[in-house]
Amino acid sequence: MDAGNTAIIDKIMSLKKAKNALFLVHNYQLGEVQDIADFAGDSLELSRKAATSDADVIVFCGVHFMAETAAILNPERTVLLPDLHSGCPMADMINADQLRELKKKHPKAKVVCYVNSTAEVKAESDICCTSANAVKIVETLKDAEEIIFVPDQYLGSYAAEQTGKEMILWPGYCPTHARILPSDIQKRKAENPNAVVIVHPECKVETRALADARLSTGQMAQFAQETDKKEIIVGTEIGLLHRLRKENPDKTFISATEQAICPRMKLITLETVLWSLENMENRITIPEEISIKAKNAVDRMLEVH
Ligand code: SF4
Structure with missing residues (x-):
């Protein structure tokens, strides 16, 4: 970690404490942002964390709909999205x-x-x-x-x-997962014949068909810890590889393609997180009549185990 990052992280952490904030960070975020998370995970894991939070402020490092979901589940808390341009094209x-x-x-x-x-x-x-x-x-x-x-x-x-x-x-x-082609998987398999292949279910049918398992990013993290395989080809947004490598230093993770980048997920940086906490911006709020109806749909999902 460079000295600049250390200074920013120190400021972020002291503001975080002063404001009783919780950092929820999606698996596709930049590594430097994942490293300051209270919790890093996939959408379901982050929704569950948001639903049980007792923080005054939730800083959501992900895309807009994820911060909206946190706001739907926590109408009485302040939910901040550090960059308003981080929307999901899908x-x-x-x-x-x-x-x-x-x-x-x-x-x-x-x-x-x-x-x-x-x-x-x-x-x-x-x-x-x-x-x-x-x-x-x-x-x-x-x-x-x-x-x-x-x-x-x-x-x-x-x-x-x-x-x-x-x-x-x-x-x-998803434009990012649609870029992962069957030919990418075939190429990686030829280069790494002993590797197991995991892909995200947002991938196209032909790409999914070549994988050994189809998993969400949270499930990929679990799979990586449990498998005996030492080489894993990963067909999802490349941000997940930071977490997989950190949690499994004895294993090798190979991105199915370096093209699998979601540009909107990379807009949030340590600088925008700091700006967000200093200014208490961008607050994500949902009109009550929409929030109540949307919450019913999210709650029904969370009731299913
Ligand atoms: S990777 Fe990006 S574009 Fe694709 S679903 Fe996730 S946020 Fe949306």
Whole structure:
């Protein structure tokens, strides 16, 4: 760690203490930001932490919808997002009007909404899911006549494959995971014949088919600790490799492709975290009528174990 970072981290930590703040950090954030986390994890793990927090301030180092979810679960606490430009392109691929239109065409359908969505879209949904629990959530709806799944067609198709339940899929996708191609996996496997391959379910069907396991980032972290394999090819955003290497220094982690970078996840830095705490900006608030409805969908997800 360089001296500049040490000085900034010292300032951040003293403000954090003074303001009784909690740092929740997504697995795709820059390594320097992951290193100051109270808790680093995937969307589901971070939602659970946010729901049980007793901090006065939650500094959310992730993308906009994640900070919104923390605000939905903690309407009485201050939730800060250090950079307002850190939005998720997939979450912006559907809006509430579009979902209402789709619901009109399928009035009996239940709506499952990936947490990578805006608060307005969550408010129009019956239940949320994350990549860690999408299969379980769809299973809870096995008696539904129809299921609409938004916005990620690839996570939706993965849950459909695993449950055998056909679903109406919104054609959204994650541009970062869509860049991980079958040819990338084939190349890495040829270079590392003893490696095991894990990919995120946001990857395309053809890419997923070449993997040994399809896992959320939290599940990847667990897998990395438990596997006997020493070489692991990882098909997700490259930020996760920082955590995997730190937690498993005896293992080798190989990114499926260096192209798997989410630029929006890299906007938050130590400097913006410090600015955020000093100025108590950017506060994420949700109109109450939307927040209450969105919370129902998130709470239903958190009740499923
Ligand atoms: S990695 Fe994909 S899903 Fe995650 S924030 Fe970036 S664009 Fe959105």
